Amino acid sequence: MFNLDELLRENIKRLVPYSSARDEFKGEARVFLDANENSLGSPLTKWYNRYPDPLQWKVKEKLSVVKGVAPQHIFLGNGSDECIDVLIRAFCEPGIDNIIIVPPTYGMYEVSANINNVAVKKVPLTPAYQLDLPAIEEAVDDNTKMIFLCSPNNPTGNSLDRDDVEVILNNYFGLVVMDEAYINFSRQRSFVQELEDYPNLVVLQTLSKAWGLAALRVGMAFASEAIINIMNKIKPPYNINQASQELVLKALDEVEQVNEMIRVLVTERTRLEQELPGLTVVKHVYPSDANFLLVKVTDAHGIYQYLLDKGIVVRDRSNVILCEGCLRVTVGTEKENDELLNALKTYAV
Structure with missing residues (x-):
């Protein structure tokens, strides 16, 4: 049975979090003399001389409408990378505990674990890029404090079989972290709506992809209120700056514009899926639910360098397990995709 208290590190249970001035103050005021800020303002605007809301409640309240999740079930991080790091620091005892990842997958799970001296068990996906349930069970x-899953998966682009994920959620009593950075480009249903059914589930999403806000570095974790409270206990006091909070609030008013961008990118993804296989340098294009394609080519290193010489940057994934000979190609604008296709047509095999 899932027991959050048993998963949590003992020092985190005892931890008294840093209490910032804005944590202690609640309500409205006219004169702020509590946080040793510069009362005269700043060279930019008077507002930026004040510390931001440490728990980002206005952003969470607006996000709750978009995502259909109560604000107390939302954690905001400095990118999803901070969410990953906070989870590992909260639940994994350095030098003792381990996490499971299923390569090929997003690299920061392993990097964050290594930084925190937490062992990483790797259970590769099947050749069809799906979960190997017996191997995960054996591992x-x-x-084992948590299992990291990415769906749609990076770098393969496919969605994991939902039934397989539910098997893990129902039979494993550590945390299951479902990274849905690319969910907006997929027809798959988000696991955010399953939080009430699975107290051990943490869902990661981001504003960097479909929302086009990569430069703001705002990631989201959705989980039970108990897990979110633990994450808030550990994070730096003001981890989301005021400018980012303001810009995110503006962006969240533009849901239809975001949906239109998604429609355009999915259309362009389909075009690339149809045109790339006809090129002599392309051996296979893997199905994708993301805003990128994994493409097996005749000479990954050579084609990568060739494109780079033409000013086109893709990602060489040929050194990643199960991605041998592959490039990962982000779906660009119509013009950018035309440039890519034309360049590949002229590559001398």
């Missing part, structure tokens, strides 16, 4: 031990 789990008493010190």
